[in-house]
Every structure is written in structure tokens, then in C-alpha cells.
Amino acid sequence: MNNIEIFASKLAEQKQAVMNELKEIAIHHTDTDDWEVRTDDIDQTDADENLRADDVEDADERVATLAELETRYHNIVRALNKIENGSYGICEVCNEPIEPERLDANPAARTCLTHLDEESSLPLA
Numbered sequence: 025m026n027n028i029e030i031f032a033s034k035l036a037e038q039k040q041a042v043m044n045e046l047k048e049i050a051i052h053h054t055d056t057d058d059w060e061v062r063t064d065d066i067d068q069t070d071a072d073e074n075l076r077a078d079d080v081e082d083a084d085e086r087v088a089t090l091a092e093l094e095t096r097y098h099n100i101v102r103a104l105n106k107i108e109n110g111s112y113g114i115c116e117v118c119n120e121p122i123e124p125e126r127l128d129a130n131p132a133a134r135t136c137l138t139h140l141d142e143e144s145s146l147p148l149a
């Protein structure tokens with residue numbers, strides 16, 4: 025296996041793992057590849073006000089977890105697409121090759137080590 029194949033199989037594994045986590049808390053709209061948080065299993069009709077507040081908190085927490093997982097999911101899908109079109113391993117900020125140790129640590133990395141801080145502000149799509 026060459027390096028790209030190793031990264032591709034790591035990414036495929038990570039994609040499956042993230043999808044499993046997402047499926048626990050969200051519904052996948054395959055047409056748009058979007059995830060929508062699931063709250064149908066959180067009972068928000070408790071008569072007790074305190075219990076109801078807990079439920080709202082659970083739902084909020086889930087929205088935050090979903091946002092984080094969704095970012096990971098999209099970055100993995102993006103990296104797999106880059107492998108397909110031959111642009112894998114290139115920093116999206118400076119267009120220079122991403123350091124191998126950075127890709128080893130995170131095969132879905134979008135930036136080189138110099139532009140690490142800018143990754144979170146890159147557009148998701």
C-alpha cells in the first residue's frame with residue numbers, strides 16, 4: 025500500500041466511526057448529506073418543570089455534540105474527495121504540502137502546521 029491508500033483506509037474507518045456516533049443522536053438526510061439532531065427520544069413533556077429543564081439541557085448538549093461530529097464528518101468526506109481528485113495533502117490556506125506527521129495525526133487535516141489555527145475558520149462546505 026502506498027501512503028495515499030493508507031490515509032484512504034484510515035479515513036474510511038474514521039468516517040464509519042463518526043457516522044455511528046452521529047446515528048446515535050441525529051438523522052441523516054442522504055439527499056443533502058446533512059444531519060439533523062434527533063430529539064424524539066428525549067421526552068420533553070414531563071409535568072415536572074425541573075425534569076423538563078433537564079430535557080432541554082440534554083437537547084442543547086446534543087446539538088453541540090452534533091455540530092462537532094458534523095465538522096469531523098464533513099472534513100473526512102472532504103479528504104476522501106481530495107484523494108479522488110488528486111488534491112489530497114495540500115494546505116487549503118497556502119497550497120503547500122501538509123507535513124506527513126500532521127496527516128499521520130489527522131488524515132482529515134485541511135491545513136499545514138503553520139496554518140493549524142486557521143483550520144477552524146475555513147468554510148465547512
Ligand SMILES: [Zn+2]
Nearest residue numbers: 115118136139
Ligand atoms: Zn499552510
